[in-house]
Amino acid sequence: MVNQHVDPTADWFWGNMTSSESLGRLEGKVAIITGGGGAMGGAQARLFAAEGAAVCVADNRLEPAKAVAKEIVDAGGRAIVIELDVRESAAWRDVVSQTERELGPVTVLCNNAGANFRVGFEEQTDEQFELIMDVGLNGAFFGIKAVVPSMRKAGSGVILNMGSLAAIRPGGGSPAYAAQKMAMVGLTRSAANSFAKDNIRCVIISPGHVDTPFIRGNTEHSPNSWETSIDNPENFNRRLSNTPLGRLQQPEDIANAFMFAATDDAAMITGSMITVDGGAGM
Numbered sequence: 001m002v003n004q005h006v007d008p009t010a011d012w013f014w015g016n017m018t019s020s021e022s023l024g025r026l027e028g029k030v031a032i033i034t035g036g037g038g039a040m041g042g043a044q045a046r047l048f049a050a051e052g053a054a055v056c057v058a059d060n061r062l063e064p065a066k067a068v069a070k071e072i073v074d075a076g077g078r079a080i081v082i083e084l085d086v087r088e089s090a091a092w093r094d095v096v097s098q099t100e101r102e103l104g105p106v107t108v109l110c111n112n113a114g115a116n117f118r119v120g121f122e123e124q125t126d127e128q129f130e131l132i133m134d135v136g137l138n139g140a141f142f143g144i145k146a147v148v149p150s151m152r153k154a155g156s157g158v159i160l161n162m163g164s165l166a167a168i169r170p171g172g173g174s175p176a177y178a179a180q181k182m183a184m185v186g187l188t189r190s191a192a193n194s195f196a197k198d199n200i201r202c203v204i205i206s207p208g209h210v211d212t213p214f215i216r217g218n219t220e221h222s223p224n225s226w227e228t229s230i231d232n233p234e235n236f237n238r239r240l241s242n243t244p245l246g247r248l249q250q251p252e253d254i255a256n257a258f259m260f261a262a263t264d265d266a267a268m269i270t271g272s273m274i275t276v277d278g279g280a281g282m
């Protein structure tokens with residue numbers, strides 16, 4: 001059932017949801033953003049750069065990552081782009097050294113890269129299970145290990161992990177996605193505990209239903225058919241009616257929370273989950 005108080009034709013529904021004017025809230029920060037060529041990673045990269053951060057846009061799909069970095073540079077910001085498959089531990093070390101060389105010690109890491117195959121327990125293949133875990137979980141672990149020495153050099157750091165409603169109450173769908181996102185809670189707390197002494201915080205941010213190619217498109221890392229895509233009004237309306245605040249989230253809604261968590265306004269927040277889900281996780 002469609003949420004009755006929603007009017008998708010209203011101006012605010014699809015309107016410009018980028019945050020207000022730049023206040024230089026991330027001035028002096030250096031951020032590596034994985035999945036930076038994607039919808040949410042791209043929104044973070046643009047917002048972080050607009051707020052004064054120098055960003056490394058990292059993705060295994062080079063073209064969309066380049067496009068994000070170009071937009072930033074054209075707007076007067078600082079960005080580099082690096083092709084990175086987050087599953088490659090050794091490649092992570094190169095990404096950190098190149099970022100340090102070109103932008104300075106890393107102070108923020110956003111682990112966005114993710115994959116999903118929307119099939120049930122008995123249908124999910126071993127390869128699909130491994131890929132989802134490798135990209136989302138192992139990739140984040142490798143990233144954290146790679147950036148911590150650089151954050152120590154900088155004297156502080158913030159690691160931001162991408163969660164999901166599946167990190168709160170995984171449903172009966174993709175078992176690997178449920179396991180991967182729940183495991184991110186443990187990884188976040190482990191990192192928060194381990195590196196608090198180094199003035200490094202770690203936070204998990206869990207969006208609800210965000211209108212991105214991840215749930216609308218048919219990408220290699222997140223295939224959708226008519227059965228699963230939000231192009232299908234049945235799927236769109238199911239996700240909408242599951243969202244008390246009455247609209248799906250946009251990538252910018254989530255980027256705003258990532259930015260807050262990266263600033264000193266969040267100086268005492270570590271090991272916790274911030275939900276940005278329109279109430280869907282309640």
Ligand SMILES: NC(=O)c1ccc[n+]([C@@H]2O[C@H](COP(=O)([O-])OP(=O)(O)OC[C@H]3O[C@@H](n4cnc5c(N)ncnc54)[C@H](O)[C@@H]3O)[C@@H](O)[C@H]2O)c1
Pocket residue numbers: 034035036037038039040041058059060061084085086087112113114115135136162163164165206207208209210211212213214215219221222
């Ligand atoms: N869209 C949603 O409703 C939703 C909700 C909650 C959480 N998430 C999570 O948000 C994250 C970002 O998704 P999005 O919605 O922006 O979708 P997206 O498909 O636009 O972005 C995902 C990005 O990850 C990159 N990626 C995939 N495998 C990679 C690898 N091996 N190495 C490096 N990069 C890789 C892709 O190239 C892509 O740019 C994912 O972790 C996803 O699980 C999405």
